[in-house]
Amino acid sequence: MSEKLKRFASNNKQLLIMIGVIAVVFIILSLTVPSFATIRNLTNLLQMIAPIAVMACGATYVLVIGGMDISNPSVMAASAVFGVYCMTTLGVNLVLGTIIIILTGAFLGLINGFAIAKLKMVPMVVTLSMMTIGTGLATILSGTRGLPRLPDSFSEFFNKTAVIIILLAVMLIMDFILTRTKFGRKLYYIGNNARTTKVSGIDSESIIMLTYVISGVCAGIAGVINTASIGTARANMGPQSQILDIISAAVIGGVSTSGGSGRVRDAVLGAFLVCGLTNVMNLLNVSDYYTTLIKGGIIIGAMGIASFRQQQAAKKGV
Amino acid sequence: MKRILAIVLALVMVFALVACGQQAAPAGGSNQSTSQQGSAGSPKQDIAEAAPAEKPAETELKHVKMGLAMQSLQAAAFHAWADYLAYRLDYEAEQRGYEVELVTLNADNDVTKQATDIRDLIAQGCEVIFCPCLDSQAILSSVKEVHDAGLIYVSYCREVSHDAQGDEVPDLTVNFASEEQAYAGMVDLFNIMKEDGVEPVKLIDCYGDKTDENAHNREHGLRRAMEEFGYADLPVVEVECGHWEPDVCGQNLAPVLAANPDANCMYSSSDFLNSGIQKAMEDAGMWHKHGEEGHVYFSASDMYPLGIQHLREGYMDTAVDQGCYNFAVHAAAGAFDLLEGKEVEPVQLVLGTQATYKDIEEILATIPLWGNDYADY
Missing domain, CATH: 3.40.50.2300 (Response regulator)
Incomplete structure (x- = not known):
């Protein structure tokens, strides 16, 4: 039994560290901040974390193959705006509209994937361009006065409970695919050495393309969650600065920016730490003048530790 | 060792946050040295007004928490809205025997963050929420959430969409004319x-x-x-x-x-x-x-x-x-009136100096x- 525990601890160091940190922070905050450990605040927190965490799941896949997708927030906004446009202006029903939001994310992800995998373009440049396209598309479709609101039934269906279930489902499914399937193992191979992967007969181009599609799907799902939160969609619902939260969630969760390692599960826990910071600072009434400074400092510190650990592991050949 | 380092980092983070939270400047403090002088609407005049003979003893003060969900703090006027409101809330509180705590959050032009900020303010137990909305339509869900929680919503320096119905209508709107x-x-x-x-x-x-x-x-x-x-x-x-x-x-x-x-x-x-x-x-x-x-x-x-x-x-x-100071005058007075169950003019428009x-x-x-x-x- 103790052998099994040791093996589990050795295989899940990152998970245990993340859970330990979150638990310590949770206990301290529960004891020091009166309104922290309330059902209302904790469900608010989960609802706030959900879109970032879902996008961090997609970002994890992309990072694992050694890629980079900085278009996520814009793709999220563009997908949401297009879906809401279909529902409110073209009369598409809410179920189909929700599917359209996710498919739009997938389509924009496919464009990213095609340009990167088939046309061999640089991921940063492609996704930076997609960021601009996404924002432009969302702005055009939003129209000059913004899209009308959706019926209340949309927000009622995607309520806090549903959002938490979606987050758990996305995390479990994507973590399972990444760690327990052939497809997932191929992603790690590509991240470790793309050339060797090609030589060994793996169709890396299709896999890279599919990875960006998955990242787009995640952005679409985040779009659905955000749309439910405000009852409509807007071009400014995905600020470009949000990409820092997404990527840092993954990196704090132990996902390597150079590819080949990381887990979806840990990236979601990273999102809890990154987004939790905002909630905690709100509850502590930290002046806004300090909020961004503290948040940026903590993210840099945490990413520095993650990077240091990765370097140490690389030295040891782990 | 690394794990200990991670835990130490977390502890430092929490203590830093607690420390910063306590260091937050007292609301409106900076406005005491405002350059406005003498005329109507001047904060200096209010200081003179706020010295009534029958000031309630400190032990009798009723504590009230209020929230301000700013859309952004990128423009000077937005700082003025926030600063003057903090100042006038303190002034009204002193007049009426309250001790007010104002929590200010900044959505930084992110429409979904403004909705989240308002939820955070509700969770913190703010009884009145002031909000210059980023998007007059998208804010309606938040207004409803505030009302569902039994709280007061003041649309501050912005109007919500004229499509608002029922619980989506703010309790008070103080805006520019x-x-x-x-x-x-x-x-x-x-x-x-x-x-x-x-x-x-x-x-x-x-x-x-x-x-x-x-x-x-x-x-x-x-x-x-x-x-x-x-x-x-x-x-x-x-x-x-x-x-x-x-x-x-x-x-x-x-x-x-x-x-x-x-x-x-x-x-x-x-x-x-x-x-x-x-x-x-x-x-x-x-x-x-x-x-x-x-x-x-x-x-x-x-x-x-x-x-x-x-x-x-x-x-x-x-x-x-813009008449920023007068927005704060009307919003603060209206918020306390609503809190005390008094009726207020639901839409108050302020015209500034020509x-x-x-x-x-x-x-x-x-x-x-x-x-x-x-x-x-």
Whole structure:
């Protein structure tokens, strides 16, 4: 039994560290901040974390193959705006509209994937361009006065409970695919050495393309969650600065920016730490003048530790 | 070792946050040294007013927590809204025997974050939530959430969409008399043009933000003034300015100026946009003071520090102040009235001071303008 525990601890160091940190922070905050450990605040927190965490799941896949997708927030906004446009202006029903939001994310992800995998373009440049396209598309479709609101039934269906279930489902499914399937193992191979992967007969181009599609799907799902939160969609619902939260969630969760390692599960826990910071600072009434400074400092510190650990592991050949 | 380091980091993080939370400056403290003096609406006058003989003893003070969900703190006026509100809430609290705690959050122009911020304020137990909404439609869900929690929603310096129904309608709206602002400024501008014997040929209209009710209201005010002066058919060239973005405004204005060199008058929804407007007009060779050849008659709303400067220099002819301090006066009093179960006028519109290039110096010497409090000069 103790052998099994040791093996589990050795295989899940990152998970245990993340859970330990979150638990310590949770206990301290529960004891020091009166309104922290309330059902209302904790469900608010989960609802706030959900879109970032879902996008961090997609970002994890992309990072694992050694890629980079900085278009996520814009793709999220563009997908949401297009879906809401279909529902409110073209009369598409809410179920189909929700599917359209996710498919739009997938389509924009496919464009990213095609340009990167088939046309061999640089991921940063492609996704930076997609960021601009996404924002432009969302702005055009939003129209000059913004899209009308959706019926209340949309927000009622995607309520806090549903959002938490979606987050758990996305995390479990994507973590399972990444760690327990052939497809997932191929992603790690590509991240470790793309050339060797090609030589060994793996169709890396299709896999890279599919990875960006998955990242787009995640952005679409985040779009659905955000749309439910405000009852409509807007071009400014995905600020470009949000990409820092997404990527840092993954990196704090132990996902390597150079590819080949990381887990979806840990990236979601990273999102809890990154987004939790905002909630905690709100509850502590930290002046806004300090909020961004503290948040940026903590993210840099945490990413520095993650990077240091990765370097140490690389030295040891782990 | 690494794990210990991670835990230490977390502890440092929490203690740093707690420390910073406690270090938050007392609400409105900075306004005590405001440059406003003597006149109506001056914070200094309030300090004198706030010394009643029967001030409640400190032990009797009722604690009340309120929240302010700012849309952004990127413009000087937004700081003024937040600072003056904090100051006036303290003032009202002192008068009525309360101790007020104001929690201010900043959505940083992210419409979903503003919704989250409002949820955080509800979770913190704020009894009144003030909000200058980023998006007049998207905010309606949040207004409903505030009401569902049994709390008071004050739409502060912004109006929610006129589509609001039932629980989506704020308990109190304190906003600019934005239509009147534009109307009064344009009436002054057309009168000056008449005095100078200049007939408007074409008007350039810098439309601040097409998702903001204040921008729409100002557009109505502009049109009303045009109709009143018989200029209903005056050609109007509209310039979109993103979401009150001076650089976007300047970029969009440049080709408009190139295509319409005959335009001789201009209205801008806000002189916050003036940095972009000035650059575009300088590049087009159309930035001239009143009285100089080629001067474009120019009116704008708000009276930001740069707007005041342009009025003083004669590049701008007329303007109407935002009246930021009076927003805070009305919002704070209304919020406490609502808290005490009193009835309030649900929509309170505030019109600021009117000024022209001719009387700006006299106004600055006699009336406290918010733009002067936040100016660098």
